[in-house]
Amino acid sequence: MNEAFKALADPTRRHILQILRDKSMTAGEIADHFNISKPSISHHLNLLKQAGLVLDERQGQSIIYSLHTTVVEDVIGWMFGIINKQEKRD
């Protein structure tokens, strides 16, 4: 989950997740939302993928990225653990 927290620390990467929330997209479509070079966006996508926050799938020439929510749920769980004082940790 450390990689996920690190991935979430960057505003561009959080924005990518918000964009993917609405619909899955190719790397190029995602890049079109930013004033950042495609290689840089590709690098961000790779970090998000390593963190388990997105999935990628090649479709012809393009690679389609989609949200993967399992790890997000894990992070939410961790955060709730911080908030809920009464609940005893294992």
Added chain:
Amino acid sequence: MNEAFKALADPTRRHILQILRDKSMTAGEIADHFNISKPSISHHLNLLKQAGLVLDERQGQSIIYSLHTTVVEDVIGWMFGIINKQEKRD
């Protein structure tokens, strides 16, 4: 909220939050949980404070740090926003 996400990206700082979940502590007591110099822990505490994740209060010679959950709740809200596809953003 960007500062909170950045603060959460570091494992030491997340550990500090977990420690403070159980009870508020002085900077020194917190530092005793780590093999890191006190100035470094002090720096982490300052970042957590800037991010609104902890509060500090002087009590005599010591400074007591405590969890502040409001921003954690905001972050959780953001994360839920990522997960819940159906919910339309404003």
Added chain:
DNA sequence: TTCTTATTTAGATGTTTGGCTAAATATATA
């Protein structure tokens, strides 16, 4: 006031990160 304890500030250093351009790879099409 002087000494001790608790904590932070200052300044230095090595590592990580986010961005870039240029080159490489993968696929589709002519």
Added chain:
DNA sequence: TATATATTTAGCCAAACATCTAAATAAGAA
């Protein structure tokens, strides 16, 4: 096969970050 399109990889650089030691500040005790 040759060319075009989509994306990633490689290599570079400046800024940010995590850590350290030494010095400064704040409060209490002698």
